[in-house]
Amino acid sequence: MTKITYVEHDGKEHTIDVAEGLTLMEGAVKNMVPGIDADCGGACACATCMVYVPEEWLAKLPAKEDMEETMLDFCEHSQPNSRLSCQIKATKELDGMRVTMPESQH
DSSP states (O other), rough: EEEEEEEETTTEEEEEOTTTSHHHHHHHHHHHHHHOTTSSSSSSSTTTTTTEEOHHHTTTTTOOOOHHHHHHHTTTTTTTTEGGGOOOOOOOOGEEEEEEOOTTTO
16 A cells, blocks of 8 residues: 545645555545546546645656646646646555645645
8 A cells, every 4th residue: 555645725634545556546536535526537638636746756756648748738727746646556656645736626
């Protein structure tokens, strides 16, 4: 299991164990984390699961693929450290990671 902390825009934290191989979006949805709506069900066709990943964790993630880049380009609150949680699989290397959500996802 990979321990991930999801931080809502108001600072409320949700620390959950995500099974390795599941995406961070799947872990959040299964545990009813507010702010991760996942309207497209993880098909990388919306951006309702966007999270901000701290700089120190970005190098541990796979590179963004074109579809993810396109979805993030359409997000009003996208930042350089924005990622779609449906595109991040839980791994041992990510254990302890904290991600935050934009105010638009509340």
